[in-house]
Amino acid sequence: MPWYLQLAIRQLFPAGKHRPSFFFLVSALGVTLGVMILVIVQSVMGGFDHEHRSKMVLTSGQVDVRAGGSVLHNQRELLTIIRAHDEVAAAVPYAQGVVMLTSGQHPAFPFIMGIDFSQKEQVVPFSQMLIAGSIEAMDDDSVLLSSRLAEKLSAWTGSMVDVYTPLMIEKLKADEVMLPRQLRVCGIYETGWTPFDSNTVVCTLPLMQDLYELGDGIHGVSVRLKQDDDEVAFGLVTALNAELPGRAYAQTWMDLNRDFLWVLAFEKNMMLFLLLFIILVAAFAIAVAQLLTVLRKTREIGLLEAMGARPRHLALLYCFQGFFIGLIGVGLGSVLAVLALHYRNPVIDFLARITQSRAALEQFYQFTQLPVYYDPHDFWFISVATLIISTLAGLIPALRAAYMKPAEALRSE
């Protein structure tokens, strides 16, 4: 081990009964807290991000084939092309639109989706998301309501709802009698994905084709992959776009939700950027601590120079100390962050209990359990950035040490 590295370690961690210096402990604590907060925030943000992503995939599949709102009449051909790819687990045709729904005196304008429930493999597992009713009871005169919509309409399983489509309104303009379609609520579902749960209705594809007078037309095909892998999804989309006929084209779920995902990524990156300033503040603590060490060790530095130490070795001696402080901060901060995240839910439960805010958490944030996702990229970025900042913080005192004149250093009081 080079002498400057050994001396750097010894100065930070004196052997025997001697304790590390107070300034070293304070600067290491600063970096530890900075790293801990960064890891916690990034992991929680990553948790929300991951949660959103998995809900998006759950409610729409990984790939979507459509024709930009136009009606597709070649359903069979499309399904043959899509299912020819080995990576496809399920491909389900759908038609979608907006309707007016009334239940008693309660109106709503939900998004409606007609799905081909006759397909053996489904893209969206509604049967697993039902909180009331059953899929088996579903026919061409019934609908599934999302939980919030059911609440808004005061409807439950067995309730009857009236459906008005835009086509009916067109007919009304032509003085035709407008009779709503009466449908039975056969189930209530909840996906955990707020935009989907707040205002959607699901019905069979034939019912939707009837309501929108589509004939055998569809608006698109949802595709679920055997492997939930973004790269596979991109690969399939590229392959499908080379094969699909007419105006039909394929998109990944990421293309469909590009704006929302951009906002999520932007929020996360901004958090990271802002919180990095904590590390910068800790770096000042390192710089001050190291400057004090250099001042305290001035005569020792003079001695080392007199014995033949090169300026770059003296600079490395103090740069290494900054690096070690960063390394300790990264190690301890990461461990403390993982511990804090491990016990996050009991802490949230405790805080919710003492502030009596559990209901508010559920209502406004749609969570009672804090999601966490450990992204190795985040961890590496935080670690490398912290080590670079800490090492650079040791550079100013290191340069001061390197350019000391030995005789002046030895003469210093």
Added chain:
Amino acid sequence: MMSTQAEIVLRAEGLAKSFISGTGSIPVLRDVSLSVRSGRSLSIRGESGCGKTTLLNLLSRIETPDAGRLWWQERAVEKVRASSLARARGRLIGMVFQSYYLVPELDALGNVLLAARVAGLKADKARAADLLEKVGLKERMRSSPLTLSGGERQRVSVARALMNHPKVMLADEPTGNLDEHSGGVVMEMLTAICAQEGASLVLVTHNRAFAALTDEQFLLAEGVLNGE
């Protein structure tokens, strides 16, 4: 002439140094010339503040003279590149200071080995242990300098100075912080080991008796070096 020059390991000619203070420039050394021959010892005495330490600093080139020239083993020091100067000094010159300047984070053995490591030489543990044994600290090799007495610390610094087989030892009042007995012990060891190792010794001291132990004695007064 050639044989005499070959014996000289350190030579200074016309060294001058002055320091700037609030009242102007204070000349400390004026036209000091000195030759140190291989295996010989010399002492420099003088009043406090007369420039003895400054002269040693100039001879080891940890301080730059205002005028004059310096040769280390017949090599003009001003021609040595700045990047090589520190390493050349670490290998040619051993230095003993009044205040020992041991590294408190390292034990006695570590301090002795540090001299070799800093100079880029092999850290020969056997030699370091041998030197510590020679200065009577065999049992205290693993002791922290903070637990050693003043005399013991100075003996460690003597061992450290000798670690790289220096041609010249520059000792700046090595007994200045020690009582008479400890000082005597250190001086005896210093002169004896320098003789054993074949190192020349330049000793700065106030003590007439210690100065008398060297082959040549000089007196530094008003910036001028005179033989005694």
